[in-house]
Amino acid sequence: MQKSFRITEDAAEQILQSMSQTDPTTGSLRIAAKRRPDGSIDYAMGFDEADETDTVLEQYSVEVLIGVTSLDLLAGALLDCVRLETNGAKEFIFLNPNDPQFVPPDASVCE
Numbered sequence: 216m217q218k219s220f221r222i223t224e225d226a227a228e229q230i231l232q233s234m235s236q237t238d239p240t241t242g243s244l245r246i247a248a249k250r251r252p253d254g255s256i257d258y259a260m261g262f263d264e265a266d267e268t269d270t271v272l273e274q275y276s277v278e279v280l281i282g283v284t285s286l287d288l289l290a291g292a293l294l295d296c297v298r299l300e301t302n303g304a305k306e307f308i309f310l311n312p313n314d315p316q317f318v319p320p321d322a323s324v325c326e
Contacts, residue, residue, distance in 0.1 A: 218291035219272060220246065220281060226296040227275030229305060237262065243271070243278035248288035248311075256288055256314045260307065288313055 222230070234241055245263040248256050265271055265280050272279045281289055292311035299306055311317055 220279065220289040220292050220294070222274050222277060222279065222294040223296065224275050226294045226307060227277045229296040229307070230277050231275075234262065243280045245269075245280040245282070246285065246289060246294070247282060248285040248292075250288060254315045256309075256311060258309050 230244055234244075241262040242264045243262065245259075245261055247259040249259075250256055263280060265278075266282065268283050269280045270283075270286055272281070289311070290313065292309055292313065295308050295310060296305055297308055298304070310320060312319075
């Protein structure tokens with residue numbers, strides 16, 4: 216069985232905050248992934264309406280849409296929102312074992 220894409224509670228809080236500051240008919244969070252020529256993965260996120268071929272997941276009250284072309288690349292990946300040490304800004308990060316540049320974090324982060 217293929218592991219599914221997940222988001223952390225911190226990521227969900229940030230997403231819900233962003234959704235509340237935009238048009239209330241924004242839709243769901245679409246996450247897309249594309250493999251680059253060097254094997255690494257590029258990510259994109261935005262609000263969108265579901266397509267009939269999308270995989271739809273709901274976590275922490277956030278509906279996540281993943282298109283068929285991104286599904287395998289996002290299998291087992293985790294979206295988190297962390298505060299940067301350098302300037303204190305919050306930033307989304309993808310922890311994705313499918314990315315050859317992935318370095319597993321401390322195990323407690325992904326549990």
